[in-house]
Amino acid sequence: MESTNYVVGFTLAMTVIVALTLSSLFYGTKDQVAQNADVFNKRAILSAISAKLDKPVSDFSDQDVLSLFEEKVEQKVLSMDGEELDGIMAEKVDMAKEAKKPEEDRQLPLFIYNGGGEKVYIVSVRGSGLWDAIWGNVALQSDFTTVVGASFDHAGETPGLGAEIKDNPAFAKQFGGKKIYNDGEYVSVGVIKGGAKNLAYEVDGLSGATVTADGVDEMLFRGIKYYEPYFGKAKG
Amino acid sequence: MAEVKTAPAIQEKEPLFGKKEKKLITDPLTDNNPITIQVLGICSALAVTSLVLPSVVISVAVVFVCAFSSLFTSLLRTRIPKSIRMIVQLVIIATLVTIVEMVLKYFSYPVYRQLTIYIGLIITNCIVMGRLEAFAMANKPWRSFLDGIGNGLGYGLILVGIALIRELFGKGSLFAGSAAEMKIIGASPDYIINTMAEGSWFGWYSNNNLMVLPVAAMFIIGIFIWIQRSRNPDLVDIS
Numbered sequence: 001m002e003s004t005n006y007v008v009g010f011t012l013a014m015t016v017i018v019a020l021t022l023s024s025l026f027y028g029t030k031d032q033v034a035q036n037a038d039v040f041n042k043r044a045i046l047s048a049i050s051a052k053l054d055k056p057v058s059d060f061s062d063q064d065v066l067s068l069f070e071e072k073v074e075q076k077v078l079s080m081d082g083e084e085l086d087g088i089m090a091e092k093v094d095m096a097k098e099a100k101k102p103e104e105d106r107q108l109p110l111f112i113y114n115g116g117g118e119k120v121y122i123v124s125v126r127g128s129g130l131w132d133a134i135w136g137n138v139a140l141q142s143d144f145t146t147v148v149g150a151s152f153d154h155a156g157e158t159p160g161l162g163a164e165i166k167d168n169p170a171f172a173k174q175f176g177g178k179k180i181y182n183d184g185e186y187v188s189v190g191v192i193k194g195g196a197k198n199l200a201y202e203v204d205g206l207s208g209a210t211v212t213a214d215g216v217d218e219m220l221f222r223g224i225k226y227y228e229p230y231f232g233k234a235k236g
Numbered sequence: 237m238a239e240v241k242t243a244p245a246i247q248e249k250e251p252l253f254g255k256k257e258k259k260l261i262t263d264p265l266t267d268n269n270p271i272t273i274q275v276l277g278i279c280s281a282l283a284v285t286s287l288v289l290p291s292v293v294i295s296v297a298v299v300f301v302c303a304f305s306s307l308f309t310s311l312l313r314t315r316i317p318k319s320i321r322m323i324v325q326l327v328i329i330a331t332l333v334t335i336v337e338m339v340l341k342y343f344s345y346p347v348y349r350q351l352t353i354y355i356g357l358i359i360t361n362c363i364v365m366g367r368l369e370a371f372a373m374a375n376k377p378w379r380s381f382l383d384g385i386g387n388g389l390g391y392g393l394i395l396v397g398i399a400l401i402r403e404l405f406g407k408g409s410l411f412a413g414s415a416a417e418m419k420i421i422g423a424s425p426d427y428i429i430n431t432m433a434e435g436s437w438f439g440w441y442s443n444n445n446l447m448v449l450p451v452a453a454m455f456i457i458g459i460f461i462w463i464q465r466s467r468n469p470d471l472v473d474i475s
Contacts, residue, residue: 002318007319007320010315010316014324014327018327018331021331026338029338029341033338033341033342033345036341036342036345039345131353155352156352156353158286159284159286159287159290159351159354160286160287160407160448161286161449166350167287167350167412168412207445208445208448
């Protein structure tokens with residue numbers, strides 16, 4: 001057996017070396033990683049309005065994504081009463097933190113795409129999947145009723161199952177053209193296990209990922225409703 | 237395991253890439269496969285194999301982690317205090333996995349976001365620690381490095397094999413999520429919506445949802461093991 005001093009010395013040396021290696025790597029890559037994450041999130045927002053863009057979002061370079069956002073996307077932050085808040089950008093709103101606040105204190109990010117023609121309003125929603133948080137962006141026409149498109153993401157759903165909400169373009173594609181109001185009554189877009197029945201307001205769930213699909217259903221119903229006060233004001 | 241006993245005691249001049257070294261790479265691909273013979277790393281083989289692309293990325297990451305953790309462990313093998321040797325091995329593995337995660341975040345953020353937790357789970361992959369204990373602690377660095385590569389590749393071979401079958405029959409596609417994405421059978425881009433594609437040769441095929449679930453991987457591994465052992469009866473009672 002080695003002496004205690006040796007074991008302690010070895011452990012200390014190992015810890016110092018590992019800590020230095022990892023922290024210097026972390027600081028070396030930090031800025032690029034932050035930019036990658038930023039582009040990734042903006043790409044997700046843009047893919048909710050892919051129907052309005054002239055080419056698929058995957059064909060945009062990172063720089064294209066950032067400049068398109070700079071030029072054509074207006075960012076607003078709303079209170080739960082639908083009032084616009086000053087001095088904060090929608091992209092700075094951390095949905096994970098907001099979800100922990102009491103409902104009436106939350107801030108809601110709103111992205112308005114202004115690419116000629118009618119404006120498109122993109123709202124953000126957040127909920128729970130099977131393993132961890134899920135979130136998404138839903139783009140609405142200026143009637144605040146018709147869905148232009150949607151995109152989803154998740155923290156830890158299973159690839160091939162729950163992760164299909166992000167990875168399978170066919171899932172998000174179903175949302176285009178759906179309505180969230182039925183004769184003035186708020187219905188959201190339902191995600192239905194076993195297949196949509198009412199095609200105006202429902203989409204198909206995911207086989208093998210029922211819990212995640214139910215999470216999307218719940219998240220949409222609750223999350224879009226938060227924006228209702230704003231919809232009322234914006235419609236005048 | 238057999239390698240431990242045959243660890244060379246006699247000092248002879250070792251070629252850089254002789255017969256023994258070659259065997260270190262090829263054995264884990266066939267007669268000493270970490271999944272089908274050593275039965276290590278089953279958990280991740282069930283979890284990540286529903287799509288080919290994540291399986292390939294995980295395999296590459298495991299080859300890297302396995303090779304370099306073997307190398308570092310072997311370099312330190314005479315200095316590592318016996319009483320904390322497993323902790324030291326774990327620190328080496330965890331460091332390398334964290335590096336893999338950072339590299340992915342830096343160079344390929346979307347792939348990182350697709351795999352998220354599975355990268356971290358490489359730390360718990362029994363193959364890596366199993367090889368450190370069974371081989372790297374008793375062998376020279378170069379051989380340990382090769383053993384690591386061999387076992388990583390053997391793991392990846394089975395992983396990608398399972399994923400190919402599962403994705404093809406479960407989703408009707410191959411390499412979904414990559415630039416080279418292919419829709420093979422089922423042939424409908426809307427492959428979650430189980431409609432038969434019109435005008436396709438394989439329009440009759442309806443995706444098999446069992447293949448999407450982790451149980452399918454269990455069956456496929458079982459079939460692999462069966463085929464391998466029926467072709468080489470010597471392997472039957474080896475593990």
